[in-house]
Amino acid sequence: MGSAVAVRPESGPRPVTTASAGGLPLPPRPKAVRIGVIGLGYWGPNLVRNFREVIGDDLCVCCDQQESRVEAVRRRYPSLRATSDAAAVLADDGIDGVAIATPVATHYPLAKAALEAGKSVLIEKPMTADVAQAEELVDLAQKRGLALMVDHVFVYSPPVRKIKALLDTGELGRLLYVDSVRINLGLFQRDVNVVWDLAPHDLSIVDHLLGRTPKSVAAFGSVHTGSGHEDVAYLNLDFGDGLIANFHVNWLSPVKIRYTMLGGSRKSLVYNDLDPVETIKVYDSGINVREDDLEGRRNILIDYRMGDVWSPRLEPGEPLRTVVSHFVDCVRGGTTPVTDGQAGLRVVRVLDAAQRSIKAQGGRITL
Numbered sequence: 001m002g003s004a005v006a007v008r009p010e011s012g013p014r015p016v017t018t019a020s021a022g023g024l025p026l027p028p029r030p031k032a033v034r035i036g037v038i039g040l041g042y043w044g045p046n047l048v049r050n051f052r053e054v055i056g057d058d059l060c061v062c063c064d065q066q067e068s069r070v071e072a073v074r075r076r077y078p079s080l081r082a083t084s085d086a087a088a089v090l091a092d093d094g095i096d097g098v099a100i101a102t103p104v105a106t107h108y109p110l111a112k113a114a115l116e117a118g119k120s121v122l123i124e125k126p127m128t129a130d131v132a133q134a135e136e137l138v139d140l141a142q143k144r145g146l147a148l149m150v151d152h153v154f155v156y157s158p159p160v161r162k163i164k165a166l167l168d169t170g171e172l173g174r175l176l177y178v179d180s181v182r183i184n185l186g187l188f189q190r191d192v193n194v195v196w197d198l199a200p201h202d203l204s205i206v207d208h209l210l211g212r213t214p215k216s217v218a219a220f221g222s223v224h225t226g227s228g229h230e231d232v233a234y235l236n237l238d239f240g241d242g243l244i245a246n247f248h249v250n251w252l253s254p255v256k257i258r259y260t261m262l263g264g265s266r267k268s269l270v271y272n273d274l275d276p277v278e279t280i281k282v283y284d285s286g287i288n289v290r291e292d293d294l295e296g297r298r299n300i301l302i303d304y305r306m307g308d309v310w311s312p313r314l315e316p317g318e319p320l321r322t323v324v325s326h327f328v329d330c331v332r333g334g335t336t337p338v339t340d341g342q343a344g345l346r347v348v349r350v351l352d353a354a355q356r357s358i359k360a361q362g363g364r365i366t367l
């Protein structure tokens with residue numbers, strides 16, 4: 001999406017009215033970008049905190065339909081306007097962009113209304129509850145020339161950025177498999193199953209790292225609560241060229257695990273998001289395949305290579321802060337977010353295929 005963001009006259013560059021002590025003009029201040037946050041439950045307050053740090057008072061309003069949540073934000077940020085009326089936020093001409101952190105089923109109507117009101121949108125993962133909604137939002141943002149960004153927060157995290165750099169420089173060689181476990185006890189969501197809640201993290205990471213989409217998806221899942229929502233699931237993505245990716249997502253696990261393994265033809269990598277010291281470990285281990293022809297019989301011989309293990313240093317930084325800064329930059333500069341609507345749509349397509357596969361007892365769905 002090459003979005004050329006329309007800039008409101010009132011949010012244009014501020015005039016330079018002061019001079020530095022040496023009489024030289026100060027560099028122009030960046031254009032103000034005014035933001036509203038809708039949804040102040042578990043995740044929304046993290047967005048509010050980060051927007052406050054990045055744009056200060058240009059986070060000009062936040063909103064939740066529950067008055068108690070509005071009140072909690074008012075207490076914490078007395079100068080920040082807070083309301084229970086999302087329509088008022090969307091009707092506010094002084095706002096350039098909205099961040100939407102409401103339950104998944106409400107993403108589409110709120111984002112659509114925001115785009116129609118001329119506002120850029122940062123939307124929580126997963127972008128929408130179905131593929132058609134995601135396609136419509138991508139189309140609408142493009143037609144209006146507005147930024148549409150999805151909070152695929154892990155894409156902006158130091159470990160994933162490092163893994164991307166290692167892959168792009170060829171350190172791991174050709175990727176052969178991805179194996180990921182993202183499990184813990186709860187939090188049960190009321191409106192989506194464990195696939196739509198947790199797998200967007202893994203799918204967005206893989207989407208970003210590989211830059212290509214799987215050819216097919218197969219998934220298994222089961223329901224243990226009577227809610228109709230799967231709480232344990234296994235996804236398998238086939239990229240059609242020997243690369244397969246497996247994801248285990250689970251709300252019933254007694255232990256919390258965030259573990260991703262990437263096996264490459266040269267080296268392999270383990271990413272443990274819960275290890276603050278050695279979050280990534282690169283293993284210079286693997287196999288060498290030889291062929292010989294002993295007594296007229298062709299033999300495949302496997303040699304094992306056990307080399308060094310090293311752990312790259314990671315830049316510190318809160319990923320959500322990078323998300324928020326990037327959104328503001330995209331709104332200000334009319335640039336396309338790294339995790340734009342197309343990225344959100346790609347993830348929703350895989351989620352939808354996984355859901356259909358679960359209903360078909362693991363039948364493989366071609367994308």
Ligand SMILES: NC(=O)c1ccc[n+]([C@@H]2O[C@H](COP(=O)([O-])OP(=O)(O)OC[C@H]3O[C@@H](n4cnc5c(N)ncnc54)[C@H](O)[C@@H]3O)[C@@H](O)[C@H]2O)c1
Pocket residue numbers: 038039040041042043044063064065066069084086100101102103104106124125126151152153197
């Ligand atoms: N990126 C991440 O790592 C991450 C982490 C957690 C949650 N999320 C996502 O954030 C979203 C919200 O999750 P949560 O756990 O904060 O949910 P939550 O239920 O705790 O909070 C959602 C809030 O939205 C409010 N709301 C609902 N409809 C509204 C409307 N029309 N107008 C105003 N307010 C409205 C609710 O009152 C509630 O306070 C979900 O999409 C979830 O997937 C993302």
